[in-house]
Amino acid sequence: MKSVQLSSVISDKTSQSFWPAGVAYINHQLVPIQDAKIPILDWGFLHSDATYDVAHVWQGKFFRIDDHIDRFFAGMDRLHMDCGLSKAEVKQVMVDCVVATGLQDAYVEIICTRGQPAPGSRDPRTCENQFWAFAIPFVHILDPAKQGLSVIISQRQRIPAASVDPTIKNYHWLDLVLGLYEAYEQNAESVLLVDSAGNLCEGPGFNLFVLSGDRLMTPKSGVLHGITRKTILELGVAQGLDVCEMDITGVMAAEADEIFVTSTAGGPMPVTSVKW
Ligand SMILES: Cc1ncc(COP(=O)(O)O)c(C=O)c1O
Structure with a gap:
């Protein structure tokens, strides 16, 4: 089994192997995709109050990753959100997620949600915005076996x-x-x-x-x-x-x-x- 060098903290139960079904970055940890859960009261879930981006990795390389990260940060800015990470840190998380899957072709999503308001409040300014990411096997809109x-x-x-x-x-x-x-x-x-x-x-x-x-x-x-x-x-x-x-x-x-x-x-x- 190859070892995976990750800059992020990974959960100990999985540090020895790849997770080809997918990996998520949640609460500063990488976890297998099936264990990834978000809080039900997050407005990202309750109100679609979120922005996101999707980049792809093809044959081991990201395509225009900086353009995706720039678009993600521009969206957060206009939604009064701050994911709490720099562009370089977001890029590192994306790379870490893919490395942890062991995949050569992957679909990599980064998400910023509004988070949860203070108890009893409906004021979005009381929310602590949340950052999430995941990498899963490449997703095709068009079945590659089909012509169009x-x-x-x-x-x-x-x-x-x-x-x-x-x-x-x-x-x-x-x-x-x-x-x-x-x-x-x-x-x-x-x-x-x-x-x-x-x-x-x-x-x-x-x-x-x-x-x-x-x-x-x-x-x-x-x-x-x-x-x-x-x-x-x-x-x-x-x-x-x-x-x-x-x-x-x-x-x-x-x-x-x-x-x-x-x-x-x-x-x-x-x-x-x-x-x-
Ligand atoms: C609504 C919508 N339009 C267009 C696109 C294509 O954008 P991109 O080429 O950056 O994937 C997407 C991608 O998910 C989308 O969700």
Whole structure:
């Protein structure tokens, strides 16, 4: 058995081996994922009062880890949260979690929750914000054995940016999950939601791209600024494509040469059928 060098404190019952099913960082300790528990009164659980980020490790290397950590800290800042760790410490926890799994390909999530208010209080300023992290085996949105994703365009609106800013990565996912059920009813695998004007936004865990000729388009607003989206925008410019962040209608998507979605959970993924 290989030994695992960790800078964080690990619980003694597990210090000798990897935990390939996953590892969580809770209360300054690494624990097997199945032992990871959060307090029921944390507002992260009760109110979705949290921000998070997900990075991936592929063949033993993190992809754009600093971009993920920067986005996480920007989100906390705007939510009046402080996870109590520096960016370097958060990065170390992420590395430690992955090392402790022994995995080469992993899905690594960092979370800051509001925490619990003082007894009897409903004032978020009395909460001590909490930091959590975990690494688990890589999660694919698109089954790697499949050629592409079938999606529907739902008329369900993504939570508007004026309510919850989608550039702060958040757990307001009920619109996305209900959209998924609509997709399953129509024998599709996933869903794209729209904004209040009917323009396409994003789906459960991914951004959208539409290619028409040499014009590569992605929705401009009402979406998370995905790290994979950012990478594709950079690659599009490098390829000499006419890259545009703009409003995209369902008709534009239907008439496009290609549609694909992008996510940490799978990179760029072709869309092979669209229904609406
Ligand atoms: C709502 C939403 N949009 C887009 C994305 C894609 O972002 P990224 O490329 O950073 O994974 C995600 C990722 O989880 C997401 O949750």
